[in-house]
Amino acid sequence: MPRLRGPAPNLPQGDAAWPILNEGLFGDQARGGHDRAPRPDAVPVDWRAVFGREAPRTLEIGFNRGRFLRDLAARWPDHDHVGIEVRRSYAWRVAELMARDGGPRNVRLVWADAKLVVPATFGPDGLAHVFVNFPDPWWKRRHEKRRLVDLDFARTLADRVAPGGRIWIKSDVLAIADEIAEALAAVPSLGPPVPFDVGDLPLTHRERACLVTGLPISRYAVTRGA
Numbered sequence: 001m002p003r004l005r006g007p008a009p010n011l012p013q014g015d016a017a018w019p020i021l022n023e024g025l026f027g028d029q030a031r032g033g034h035d036r037a038p039r040p041d042a043v044p045v046d047w048r049a050v051f052g053r054e055a056p057r058t059l060e061i062g063f064n065r066g067r068f069l070r071d072l073a074a075r076w077p078d079h080d081h082v083g084i085e086v087r088r089s090y091a092w093r094v095a096e097l098m099a100r101d102g103g104p105r106n107v108r109l110v111w112a113d114a115k116l117v118v119p120a121t122f123g124p125d126g127l128a129h130v131f132v133n134f135p136d137p138w139w140k141r142r143h144e145k146r147r148l149v150d151l152d153f154a155r156t157l158a159d160r161v162a163p164g165g166r167i168w169i170k171s172d173v174l175a176i177a178d179e180i181a182e183a184l185a186a187v188p189s190l191g192p193p194v195p196f197d198v199g200d201l202p203l204t205h206r207e208r209a210c211l212v213t214g215l216p217i218s219r220y221a222v223t224r225g226a
């Protein structure tokens with residue numbers, strides 16, 4: 001798989017822009033990132049039209065270099081996979097790589113803040129799986145509100161995941177993993193956290209680094225009840 005290096009990425013243009021959905025959601029492919037919610041007339045997204053088929057959908061929040069997302073697409077070809085990443089350079093670079101490689105065609109990207117995009121973009125029960133891989137810890141007290149999975153967002157995710165669907169968490173910041181588990185535990189429709197093994201899902205970029213340095217990693221999933 002190509003490495004993410006080199007000059008600043010270019011936004012793919014014309015037909016090559018197929019991997020990234022910002023134009024449809026925000027009215028311009030070059031609009032996105034923090035503080036921007038999708039246009040009301042663009043949501044909820046018709047995912048069947050986007051992917052050209054009806055298949056169970058997954059969401060990865062914070063796909064960064066896109067390695068996990070693209071490996072997952074190869075491992076689960078019968079699912080469609082959506083990734084949201086708030087940093088433009090990563091979103092555009094992964095889009096560029098996908099346009100160059102012509103795939104995977106069962107992946108689409110959004111450059112945006114997941115907290116603003118997920119509630120509007122996916123209807124209730126619209127996701128089979130959600131992956132939150134090594135979310136930023138936002139250590140400083142004044143940055144705490146930027147943490148990804150607070151109680152509000154836990155409720156949003158629980159509502160968007162279909163019955164029997166899963167929310168998977170990986171983190172090397174054990175306090176953050178515990179904090180997320182606490183938020184998920186407060187949502188009555190979600191079951192208890194169940195640990196999973198390193199081989200159950202593709203590795204992420206951060207996970208590889210942790211495995212090399214021997215940092216402990218918390219991995220668990222919660223399942224939505226009926």
Ligand SMILES: C[S@@+](CC[C@H](N)C(=O)[O-])C[C@H]1O[C@@H](n2cnc3c(N)ncnc32)[C@H](O)[C@@H]1O
Nearest residue numbers: 062064085086087113114133134136204205206
């Ligand atoms: C610590 S990195 C982990 C990257 C990757 N998941 C991994 O495991 O290697 C966290 C990633 O989440 C992205 N991110 C943070 N907050 C986000 C948000 N609200 N919406 C979308 N992406 C976000 C960051 O830009 C960054 O790429």
